[in-house]
Amino acid sequence: MTRRGLVLAIAKGRAEVLVGEELVDARFTGNMAHRRKHDIAVGDEVVLDGDWLAEVLPRRTRLSRPDPGDRTQERLIVANIDVIGIVAACRKPAFRRGLVDRLLVGVYRGGARPLIVITKQDLLRDRAKLEAELEAYRELEIEVILCSAISGEGLDRVRSAIHGQLSAFVGHSGVGKSSLLTALSGVAIATGEVRAYDGKGRHTTTRSQLHHLGDGTRIIDTPGVRSFGVGRIDYRQLAEGFPEIAEAAELCRWNDCKHAKESECAVKEAVGAGAIRAVRYKSYLRLLDELV
Numbered sequence: 311m312t313r314r315g316l317v318l319a320i321a322k323g324r325a326e327v328l329v330g331e332e333l334v335d336a337r338f339t340g341n342m343a344h345r346r347k348h349d350i351a352v353g354d355e356v357v358l359d360g361d362w363l364a365e366v367l368p369r370r371t372r373l374s375r376p377d378p379g380d381r382t383q384e385r386l387i388v389a390n391i392d393v394i395g396i397v398a399a400c401r402k403p404a405f406r407r408g409l410v411d412r413l414l415v416g417v418y419r420g421g422a423r424p425l426i427v428i429t430k431q432d433l434l435r436d437r438a439k440l441e442a443e444l445e446a447y448r449e450l451e452i453e454v455i456l457c458s459a460i461s462g463e464g465l466d467r468v469r470s471a472i473h474g475q476l477s478a479f480v481g482h483s484g485v486g487k488s489s490l491l492t493a494l495s496g497v498a499i500a501t502g503e504v505r506a507y508d509g510k511g512r513h514t515t516t517r518s519q520l521h522h523l524g525d526g527t528r529i530i531d532t533p534g535v536r537s538f539g540v541g542r543i544d545y546r547q548l549a550e551g552f553p554e555i556a557e558a559a560e561l562c563r564w565n566d567c568k569h570a571k572e573s574e575c576a577v578k579e580a581v582g583a584g585a586i587r588a589v590r591y592k593s594y595l596r597l598l599d600e601l602v
Contacts, residue, residue, distance in 0.1 A: 312359050315327035315329035319518070336363040339364060373480070388518060393476075394424055395480070396424060396426050397485050397487050407443060428456045432461045432463075449587075450554065459489040459490050474527055479532060480532050518533065519531055545569075
């Protein structure tokens with residue numbers, strides 16, 4: 311007998327699958343076990359044959375990254391998500407634009423809607439400086455929310471942004487993803503401290519797992535990432551991850567313009583005129599160098 315279900319968590323050789331109201335401990339067939347690392351993710355809709363996971367159904371959206379052990383392969387992080395919450399902290403660790411820009415490329419490429427969540431607002435010292443950095447994302451019509459799992463400030467806005475949808479939280483270790491999920495759901499999730507000697511977080515979420523918050527709201531908590539490669543894409547796909555650059559690129563004289571060293575480049579002209587922020591253009595150039 312075949313049944314359809316939703317993958318809630320993945321372990322070695324098996325997956326926790328929700329079929330209706332029943333939780334099934336599904337085992338991988340030999341083919342699925344071989345594909346698991348790259349081709350099956352939390353959020354996948356699957357077909358079970360008895361208690362065996364037999365088929366992964368086509369995905370609506372996805373977020374993936376290069377496999378650290380094999381850069382020619384991509385490793386799925388989550389699938390079929392509506393909203394990807396890119397989580398960063400005000401402090402401990404400090405806000406880093408680079409990972410946000412990298413993740414945005416992956417989000418746009420995978421088809422989900424981006425949301426930027428800035429945690430630890432209770433530790434914020436210079437709000438004006440942070441708001442100035444975040445304005446570049448608001449100009450792209452990306453919703454940006456500052457919040458605190460300690461004071462509760464901003465949590466209602468986060469709930470509203472993900473209400474009734476399947477979302478995923480991604481970001482550096484130690485930025486407060488698990489604390490945020492605990493505050494939103496009321497269910498205790500393991501959290502860790504940021505190391506004092508380098509300001510980096512310890513991994514407390516070791517695998518992606520889906521949590522139900524009620525009213526159709528579901529969140530996938532993912533392990534913290536130390537880096538996020540953009541994967542096997544070309545310069546045109548990279549530009550699509552920077553909507554303001556992609557828009558200006560339509561006016562470039564050269565069809566194969568990479569917007570780096572070319573003359574008569576509409577993107578560089580837009581940067582010079584202030585229509586594209588220099589910090590965003592620098593992020594694009596850094597990622598472009600990785601593709602060469």
